[in-house]
Amino acid sequence: MSASVALSAAKPSSPAATPMMAQYWSLKEKAGDCMLFYRMGDFFELFFDDAKAAAATLDIALTSRGEHDGQPVPMCGVPVHSAESYLARLIRAGHRVAIAEQVETPAEAKARGGSKALVARDIVRFVTAGTLTEEALLEGRSANRLAALAEVGSEGLVAIAAADISTGRFEVVAVPREAVDAELARLAPSELLVGEGAETLPAWGGVRQLVRRPQGDFASGPGQRRLEALFGVQTLDGFGQFSRGELAAMGAVAAYLDHVGTGGTVFLQPPVRHLASGRMAIDAATRESLELVRTMAGARDGSLLGTIDRTVTAAGARLLADDLASPLTDRDAILDRLDLVDALARDALWRGDLRATLRALPDAGRALGRLVAGRGGPRDLAQLRDALAGARMLRERLGRRPDLPPLLARLLPGLDGHGALVDELTRALIETPPVDAAQGGYVAEGYDHALDALRETARDGRKAIAALEADYRDRTGIASLKIRHNGVLGYHVEVPAKHADALMAPESGFTHRQTLAGVVRFNSSDLHDAASRVTQAGVHAIAAEAAHLEALTAAAVARREAIAASCDVLARLDVAAALADHAMSHNWCRPDLVDGPCLDVTGGRHPVVEAALAKSGERFVPNDVALSQADRLWLVTGPNMGGKSTFLRQNALIVVLAQAGGFVPASAVKLGLVDRLFSRVGASDNLARGRSTFMVEMVETAAILAQATPNSFVILDEVGRGTSTYDGLALAWAVVEAVHEVNQCRCLFATHYHELTRLAESLGALSLHHVRAREWQGDLVLLHELADGPADRSYGLAVARLAGVSPKVVKRAEAVLAKLEAGREKTGGLAAGLDDLPLFAATLAAEPEAAKDALRETLAGIDPDALTPREALDALYRLKQVEAGA
Numbered sequence: 001m002s003a004s005v006a007l008s009a010a011k012p013s014s015p016a017a018t019p020m021m022a023q024y025w026s027l028k029e030k031a032g033d034c035m036l037f038y039r040m041g042d043f044f045e046l047f048f049d050d051a052k053a054a055a056a057t058l059d060i061a062l063t064s065r066g067e068h069d070g071q072p073v074p075m076c077g078v079p080v081h082s083a084e085s086y087l088a089r090l091i092r093a094g095h096r097v098a099i100a101e102q103v104e105t106p107a108e109a110k111a112r113g114g115s116k117a118l119v120a121r122d123i124v125r126f127v128t129a130g131t132l133t134e135e136a137l138l139e140g141r142s143a144n145r146l147a148a149l150a151e152v153g154s155e156g157l158v159a160i161a162a163a164d165i166s167t168g169r170f171e172v173v174a175v176p177r178e179a180v181d182a183e184l185a186r187l188a189p190s191e192l193l194v195g196e197g198a199e200t201l202p203a204w205g206g207v208r209q210l211v212r213r214p215q216g217d218f219a220s221g222p223g224q225r226r227l228e229a230l231f232g233v234q235t236l237d238g239f240g241q242f243s244r245g246e247l248a249a250m251g252a253v254a255a256y257l258d259h260v261g262t263g264g265t266v267f268l269q270p271p272v273r274h275l276a277s278g279r280m281a282i283d284a285a286t287r288e289s290l291e292l293v294r295t296m297a298g299a300r301d302g303s304l305l306g307t308i309d310r311t312v313t314a315a316g317a318r319l320l321a322d323d324l325a326s327p328l329t330d331r332d333a334i335l336d337r338l339d340l341v342d343a344l345a346r347d348a349l350w351r352g353d354l355r356a357t358l359r360a361l362p363d364a365g366r367a368l369g370r371l372v373a374g375r376g377g378p379r380d381l382a383q384l385r386d387a388l389a390g391a392r393m394l395r396e397r398l399g400r401r402p403d404l405p406p407l408l409a410r411l412l413p414g415l416d417g418h419g420a421l422v423d424e425l426t427r428a429l430i431e432t433p434p435v436d437a438a439q440g441g442y443v444a445e446g447y448d449h450a451l452d453a454l455r456e457t458a459r460d461g462r463k464a465i466a467a468l469e470a471d472y473r474d475r476t477g478i479a480s481l482k483i484r485h486n487g488v489l490g491y492h493v494e495v496p497a498k499h500a501d502a503l504m505a506p507e508s509g510f511t512h513r514q515t516l517a518g519v520v521r522f523n524s525s526d527l528h529d530a531a532s533r534v535t536q537a538g539v540h541a542i543a544a545e546a547a548h549l550e551a552l553t554a555a556a557v558a559r560r561e562a563i564a565a566s567c568d569v570l571a572r573l574d575v576a577a578a579l580a581d582h583a584m585s586h587n588w589c590r591p592d593l594v595d596g597p598c599l600d601v602t603g604g605r606h607p608v609v610e611a612a613l614a615k616s617g618e619r620f621v622p623n624d625v626a627l628s629q630a631d632r633l634w635l636v637t638g639p640n641m642g643g644k645s646t647f648l649r650q651n652a653l654i655v656v657l658a659q660a661g662g663f664v665p666a667s668a669v670k671l672g673l674v675d676r677l678f679s680r681v682g683a684s685d686n687l688a689r690g691r692s693t694f695m696v697e698m699v700e701t702a703a704i705l706a707q708a709t710p711n712s713f714v715i716l717d718e719v720g721r722g723t724s725t726y727d728g729l730a731l732a733w734a735v736v737e738a739v740h741e742v743n744q745c746r747c748l749f750a751t752h753y754h755e756l757t758r759l760a761e762s763l764g765a766l767s768l769h770h771v772r773a774r775e776w777q778g779d780l781v782l783l784h785e786l787a788d789g790p791a792d793r794s795y796g797l798a799v800a801r802l803a804g805v806s807p808k809v810v811k812r813a814e815a816v817l818a819k820l821e822a823g824r825e826k827t828g829g830l831a832a833g834l835d836d837l838p839l840f841a842a843t844l845a846a847e848p849e850a851a852k853d854a855l856r857e858t859l860a861g862i863d864p865d866a867l868t869p870r871e872a873l874d875a876l877y878r879l880k881q882v883e884a885g886a
């Protein structure tokens with residue numbers, strides 16, 4: 001059907017619908033909540049609300065076509081040949097798109113249904129954030145995951161399956177409900193599937209597309225069968241034992257991939273169970289506040305990852321992100337990684353050589369993903385060839401080294417075994433083949449003699465045509481005669497109009513084809529013969545190449561798991577070399593893993609702050625910390641901007657880096673392995689979050705108190721700050737006591753509540769520290785240096801002056817402060833009486849549970865809506881009585 005067909009008024013179900021509208025609406029219904037790209041000739045057209053939304057997002061013209069219910073139908077369109085870039089923008093803006101293609105030619109339509117027949121169209125594919133494979137639509141250095149959540153009531157766990165179909169990585173994990181957000185934050189899926197009936201949705205806010213799918217997709221039985229079919233196995237047992245929830249989540253991913261690809265193949269490797277047990281537990285709030293792989297604003301730049309990433313391959317960058325997002329707790333596994341980084345750190349030549357080799361390798365993992373998905377081309381095969389050839393070369397070179405670190409020795413064989421495929425691809429393909437196969441020309445000379453012969457014929461034909469041109473010029477005496485080629489006429493003779501008469505003569509041997517303004521075009525039988533030889537040979541050659549492409553693709557796809565494994569090895573080498581390289585150029589050291597809950601850092605630095613300071617030529621002041629069983633809670637006070645937050649975070653980052661298997665920004669580190677890491681930032685300090693936050697802060701703090709073990713590491717930065725002074729101080733006080741007495745974990749606590757320093761008198765494993773500052777000639781100098789003991793004063797006014805508050809205001813504030821301080825002397829001040837508080841543990845023990853329950857019971861019996869004011873007052877008195885124990 002031509003693009004000029006008018007859309008006329010019709011409702012989806014209206015009998016007056018034109019055939020085309022009926023087709024449009026039935027496709028639109030199939031597309032569900034996706035935008036519909038409706039193929040018309042060289043354009044994808046969008047209509048109605050789709051058109052409005054797309055025109056706004058893409059900033060393209062919104063036009064209209066025909067009418068619907070008496071209103072013009074909004075329409076916009078994008079050219080098919082540049083559709084990818086438009087798709088990318090729509091996906092980024094959170095849309096999903098269904099692509100409806102013409103699935104027969106106009107000629108086929110006519111043959112089927114007569115001259116008026118509408119070309120059949122169908123949705124061939126859905127383009128969604130989590131299911132992309134196109135290079136242009138993906139960000140090379142980040143994983144792109146599609147995840148599904150499933151919960152099987154009786155199991156009490158939520159299963160999360162996550163697939164990156166651009167590389168085939170497929171993992172599944174089952175966690176308690178309260179850990180779902182932490183896992184999602186680690187995986188950071190760009191698209192998340194939940195059941196239609198799912199009542200509670202995850203709180204994690206990073207998902208770009210949340211998609212509800214039919215509940216049936218989440219059934220474990222069919223899910224299992226779907227997976228067995230997908231992997232072509234009788235049973236999944238060979239991959240591991242999966243719970244029903246895990247099968248349901250994985251099955252939902254598989255069902256969705258089936259739906260969006262509408263039956264095409266997708267690349268999934270066998271599922272790997274992510275063992276939360278071998279990993280450091282890091283919840284969503286901690287991840288966010290430490291800015292491990294993304295800043296709070298969502299950028300990679302400025303995060304820990306962005307600052308230290310020196311990987312030279314996209315797959316390496318993706319793996320480094322995974323490593324930092326999920327540090328290990330298994331000592332041997334960490335030591336394995338450290339040994340490899342260490343060996344590479346010591347040998348700069350080797351490291352440089354390895355990195356240069358890796359840098360030249362293409363992203364084979366994603367090329368493989370496209371090939372398996374049926375969207376690959378000659379360029380993808382060449383990328384596999386080059387990457388696997390590089391892997392083989394690396395294997396040989398590395399194998400010759402003495403004293404291989406154990407991890408490397410174990411990894412090396414994984415680079416092997418692709419010799420036959422590489423050789424085949426090398427013989428078959430030219431050096432740099434085109435992305436698109438349509439024009440041919442990518443199969444190398446000498447690979448297929450029949451193909452070579454066809455090309456020879458075509459070449460000869462073209463030579464013959466060139467010879468004909470010379471011959472015709474001679475014979476006709478027209479020097480400006482040319483033989484040209486175009487899509488409509490094919491090869492033809494062209495002369496300026498003024499010379500046309502000679503060729504028009506019947507005996508000239510030329511047949512007239514076309515007269516244009518200045519030129520006239522002819523055909524001749526010799527030319528016709530030569531031209532058909534060229535065209536025939538060309539068509540056959542392209543078909544022959546296509547057959548080779550198919551066979552080579554099949555050969556590569558058959559080895560997909562081994563290829564994916566080699567890609568993983570290359571990525572691991574890249575990460576180790578990158579960490580070593582960064583460590584060496586920044587003077588980082590190898591952490592020493594020790595027993596017991598210890599964190600002993602000499603000369604620690606914050607890599608991101610240090611890098612930011614370095615840009616403006618400023619020096620970062622290194623600081624030490626020494627936490628141990630006996631001195632496990634450091635209370636850090638000192639002026640605003642003094643470096644407290646930086647100090648806390650740098651130590652958390654050192655722990656993350658060390659357990660990810662890398663060197664650390666310090667001159668020496670002794671670390672007892674951390675099982676759970678927590679970081680909390682007081683509400684008012686956490687500007688980027690912009691939520692009403694005191695509540696959030698307390699919920700998150702409660703999670704620490706519930707979960708931290710003696711092997712955990714906690715940093716608390718100005719917790720309790722988000723509320724009035726008294727509440728905040730009281731809460732901070734109680735939290736410090738609880739962490740000290742109950743959790744007994746390593747903890748750094750920064751506070752501006754000077755009063756908290758009194759806790760040192762009652763809590764044995766707590767010690768006081770402060771960031772140093774000095775007043776010099778009326779100005780405050782922040783030294784960013786940690787020292788023992790409490791800060792002697794708060795310097796608040798000096799900071800205000802530093803920040804540019806006008807001298808008049810500061811003067812007035814000084815006067816007010818003097819009054820307040822005088823008042824404190826008299827009354828004992830804010831923290832007066834705190835000394836008399838019983839210890840936290842004592843309160844715990846003495847808690848009058850029974851009385852509390854009686855209180856609850858009474859409370860539960862009151863229905864405020866049913867009370868008169870008088871009754872309400874009575875109820876209040878009753879409550880007071882119960883509370884008093886009467």
Ligand code: ADP
Binds near residue numbers: 619
């Ligand atoms: P606080 O939490 O005490 O208010 P921050 O940790 O936020 O202070 O630090 C404030 C600023 O001081 C940082 O942005 C950084 O520029 C600088 N700073 C912090 N620590 C150091 C350090 N160790 N060396 C040099 N500059 C630092």
Ligand code: MG
Binds near residue numbers: 641646
């Ligand atoms: Mg701070």
